[in-house]
Amino acid sequence: MADRALSGELSVKSLSVSYFGYGDVVRGVSFTLSEGEVMCLLGGEGSGKTTLMRGLCGLEKVSGCIEIGGVSLDSESPKRRNITYTFGEDSLIARKSAEYNILYPLLLRGEDKEYCRKRLERVIRLFGVGDLLGEKVKNLYPVHLAYILLARAFIRESNLYLIDSLPQSLTFEERRKVFSALVAAAKASGGRVIYATQRPYEAYASFDKIGVMSDGAMLQCDSMSALHARPLHSLVASIADFPDIKYVAAKVFKSGGSWYADYCGSRVAVPKLIDSVYDGSYAVLGVRAGDVKSGGEIKGKVCKVFSDGTSRICTIDTGSGKIPYCASDASVGDTLKVGIESVGEVYDTQSGYIISAPI
Numbered sequence: 001m002a003d004r005a006l007s008g009e010l011s012v013k014s015l016s017v018s019y020f021g022y023g024d025v026v027r028g029v030s031f032t033l034s035e036g037e038v039m040c041l042l043g044g045e046g047s048g049k050t051t052l053m054r055g056l057c058g059l060e061k062v063s064g065c066i067e068i069g070g071v072s073l074d075s076e077s078p079k080r081r082n083i084t085y086t087f088g089e090d091s092l093i094a095r096k097s098a099e100y101n102i103l104y105p106l107l108l109r110g111e112d113k114e115y116c117r118k119r120l121e122r123v124i125r126l127f128g129v130g131d132l133l134g135e136k137v138k139n140l141y142p143v144h145l146a147y148i149l150l151a152r153a154f155i156r157e158s159n160l161y162l163i164d165s166l167p168q169s170l171t172f173e174e175r176r177k178v179f180s181a182l183v184a185a186a187k188a189s190g191g192r193v194i195y196a197t198q199r200p201y202e203a204y205a206s207f208d209k210i211g212v213m214s215d216g217a218m219l220q221c222d223s224m225s226a227l228h229a230r231p232l233h234s235l236v237a238s239i240a241d242f243p244d245i246k247y248v249a250a251k252v253f254k255s256g257g258s259w260y261a262d263y264c265g266s267r268v269a270v271p272k273l274i275d276s277v278y279d280g281s282y283a284v285l286g287v288r289a290g291d292v293k294s295g296g297e298i299k300g301k302v303c304k305v306f307s308d309g310t311s312r313i314c315t316i317d318t319g320s321g322k323i324p325y326c327a328s329d330a331s332v333g334d335t336l337k338v339g340i341e342s343v344g345e346v347y348d349t350q351s352g353y354i355i356s357a358p359i
Contacts, residue, residue, distance in 0.1 A: 005082065005157050008069020009034050010192050015064035017048075017055030024216070026052045029064075031211055031221040033160075038186045038193040040203045041062045042239060043213030049196040052213070053162045056194075057083040068159050085162045086153040089145045092137045093193075099133035100145075123151040126185040142167035143174040150182055152191065161186075161193045172201075179205035182228070182244050200241035219352075232354050234284050234347040243306040243313050244289040248321030252283045252346065259356075260344070261285055264298045264320050269342035271356040278355060286345035289313050291322035296339015302330050 007302040010033040026048040030188060033039055041049045055062040056250060058078035066073045073081050084105070092101050100107075100125060103157050105211050124130045127147045130139065137148065146166045153161050179195075183206050186193045194211075195205070203210050204224065211221040212235070221231040224240075237245040250263040252270060260270045261283065270285065300318035307313075314325045325338055346356040 005069040005159050006193070007035065007190075009069075010160060011065070011067045012056070013065040013067075015052075015055065015066065017064055018061045019051050019054075019170050023230075024063075026055060026216045029218045031209070031218065033194070033209070034190045035175075035190040035192060036207040038183050038185045038195065039209040039211055040205070040207040041194055041196040041211045041213060042198070042200065042203045044198050044239070047198075047213040048216040049198075049213050050164060052218075053085065053164060053194065053196060056160065057081060057085050057162060059085075070264075073159075073176075075117050076271060082156075082158050083155050083160045084153050084158040085163060086149055086164065088165045089142070089149065092145065092148065092152075094138035095135070096137060097133065098135050098137060098140065098148050099127065101137055101148055102155055103130070104154055105152060119155050119157075123154050126154060126188060127181055128152045142169045143171075143178065146170060146174070146178045147181070150178070150185065154185055154191065158191065161191050163193065163195045175202065176205065179207075183207070200239065203240060210240065212239050214239060228269055230354075230358065231286065231345065234286065234352045237286070244311075244324050244326075245323050246287050246315065246322050247284050247347070248284050248287060248300040248318075249282050249349065252278055254279045254280065261346070263340065264318055266297050266339060268308060268340045270346050271344065271359050273346060274355050274357060282349055283355065284347040284349055284352075285343045286347065287323045287340060287343055289326045291340050292316075292323055292338050292344050293341065294336070294338055296337060298339060299335065299337050302327075302334045302336060304333050305330070305332055 013030050015029045016024040019025040029052060043049050054060045058081050062179045103116055127150050129147050129151050132144055153163055209221055210224055210227055212219045214235050220227060220236050227236055227240055227307055234247050250261040252259060252261045259270045261270050284324055298318055300316035302314045303317045304315040312328055314327045315322050316325050330336060344359055345354055348355050
């Protein structure tokens with residue numbers, strides 16, 4: 001019998017996942033996902049992305065809370081959770097047709113031909129794979145394989161669609177089109193989708209949320225614009241590969257009711273810190289390219305230049321860390337003198353989490 005998806009918001013609270021008896025590999029993850037929303041789970045190899053997804057679909061032991069529309073899935077078996085988990089191109093059966101591969105999840109569950117036909121028609125409309133159905137998978141280009149994988153994921157009506165990577169050899173433009181199709185399909189079907197990747201540039205697609213993972217923890221889950229506006233952990237900007245934000249260590253102190261940092265002998269204004277215990281100790285400054293001005297007392301050499309056609313950001317090695325700087329005419333190897341009047345975020349050196357109040 002065909003599954004029916006639950007309606008309402010997916011709510012994950014304080015979820016920890018143990019992996020093959022090694023204890024909690026993923027710890028205290030919380031996030032929400034509404035119907036039609038797509039989240040990109042971003043993190044390096046070993047950050048906990050796959051373990052988290054295995055825990056969500058019931059393949060690993062978990063503690064915490066998983067609910068959809070107020071209905072708990074915690075004690076349900078993997079089958080009764082009705083969560084689709086789609087792996088990469090290696091999970092496709094190369095000698096079989098695209099149609100067979102798309103329908104495979106329904107064939108395994110013994111669905112009748114009429115239901116299979118209706119669901120196939122739906123994914124053809126969503127992903128435009130009609131012309132590929134008769135082709136053997138082994139003869140298809142990587143971009144075609146990506147659409148076949150998405151069609152197979154959406155062939156079932158599921159509570160949550162988990163997609164663990166797409167073919168690596170896609171071009172940038174192909175990847176953009178595939179992600180656009182994924183987001184459009186989620187909106188059209190009301191499906192909740194989590195896509196996992198370790199490639200930062202993929203997170204810049206039109207995803208509703210980015211969940212940044214590191215060492216088994218979700219450091220922050222928000223829109224890309226919100227992550228950039230206020231990273232809550234010092235690793236967020238580096239994992240998301242923001243070229244205009246760098247982190248440096250500096251001693252912070254309180255003077256006359258205001259907070260400052262001493263960086264390379266220069267006094268830098270910082271926001272109010274959450275606790276006076278940090279007075280006189282080292283912290284991590286989040287330095288943005290817009291914070292750095294020309295003509296100051298901080299001297300350094302340009303070690304990298306980033307340009308996306310609209311902006312040009314240099315990375316300056318000061319000897320006490322690297323800072324970003326907007327410069328239209330600087331080149332690698334140039335020595336510059338700059339200044340930093342103020343920064344917007346300060347982080348704890350041990351935990352990495354933000355310790356400054358919002359400006």
